[in-house]
Amino acid sequence: MHFSSNFFFYFIPITLKLNFITCRKSSHSRTDDSTALTDDGHAWRKYGQKVILNAKYPRNYFRCTHKYDQQCQAIKQVQRIQEEPPLYRTTYYGHHTCKNLLKASQFVLDPSDHHDIIDSSILISFNSNGDHASNKPSNSLLTSFQTVKQECCHKEDDMNMPISYDPTTQYNNQASSSDYLLSPDDYMSAFDHGDVISGVNSSCTTSSHSLDMDGIMMESADFDDDGVFGF
DNA sequence: AGGATTTGACCATT
DNA sequence: AATGGTCAAATCCT
Numbered sequence: 001m002h003f004s005s006n007f008f009f010y011f012i013p014i015t016l017k018l019n020f021i022t023c024r025k026s027s028h029s030r031t032d033d034s035t036a037l038t039d040d041g042h043a044w045r046k047y048g049q050k051v052i053l054n055a056k057y058p059r060n061y062f063r064c065t066h067k068y069d070q071q072c073q074a075i076k077q078v079q080r081i082q083e084e085p086p087l088y089r090t091t092y093y094g095h096h097t098c099k100n101l102l103k104a105s106q107f108v109l110d111p112s113d114h115h116d117i118i119d120s121s122i123l124i125s126f127n128s129n130g131d132h133a134s135n136k137p138s139n140s141l142l143t144s145f146q147t148v149k150q151e152c153c154h155k156e157d158d159m160n161m162p163i164s165y166d167p168t169t170q171y172n173n174q175a176s177s178s179d180y181l182l183s184p185d186d187y188m189s190a191f192d193h194g195d196v197i198s199g200v201n202s203s204c205t206t207s208s209h210s211l212d213m214d215g216i217m218m219e220s221a222d223f224d225d226d227g228v229f230g231f
Numbered sequence: 232a233g234g235a236t237t238t239g240a241c242c243a244t245t
Numbered sequence: 246a247a248t249g250g251t252c253a254a255a256t257c258c259t
Contacts, residue, residue, distance in 0.1 A: 045234090045236085047236090047250095047252075048237095048238085048252080050248090050250070050251095052248085053247085059249085061250070061251075063251095077250090232259105233258105234257105235256100235257080235258075236256080236257070236258090237254100237256070237257085238253100238254095238256100239252105239254095239255105240252080240254100241250105241251085241252075242249105242251080243248100243250085244249085244250100245248085
């Protein structure tokens, strides 16, 4: 595993090691549960898939596309953990050091709204650095979320597939082959927040035509339980 | 053709 | 030996 090079994994007692793993908030990892497979704002490349013991669905392994060209060490694991309703657990390890600004401008679906395009680009630039506390999404960005939400729901038609099928890859394929459309939950997850995600997810899944962005932004300002932003 | 995905093999850990 | 994580050749996709 990628932690094999971590000093603590070799020298701390077993109990502490387990705690290190489970208390991901205090370690360099973060787990998000989402009801939909959507883009999180970063470019990922799948490098493996593994059947996990006692797990109904395989685990998928992704690394940052810029692992080599920008030495970005961010990786994530995506695994479906529940059938009905579909629930996917994404575990992030490390954080993005890459400057993936390309996708930022693609936040906005309406190309005529230049002001909001600029706003969104600013947001992403902060996202890449993990410093975005004072930034709020623009109105058109929120509009784009709604559109994305609908797309997410549409894609979920393909999610009830047997184990041999790989919905996580489906979602990644779509994200890489078309414009990067971000749902609210992924918009937030792109910020590397730990606890924001769950609340945002509920907004995404319970509302098909509108989003409670006030609630989202309140939670986004919540940062981390540790009071530490990012990692 | 180039980049992304698939998937069996390999390696590290327990 | 079992399991999880990564590698890399083959394959797919645009």
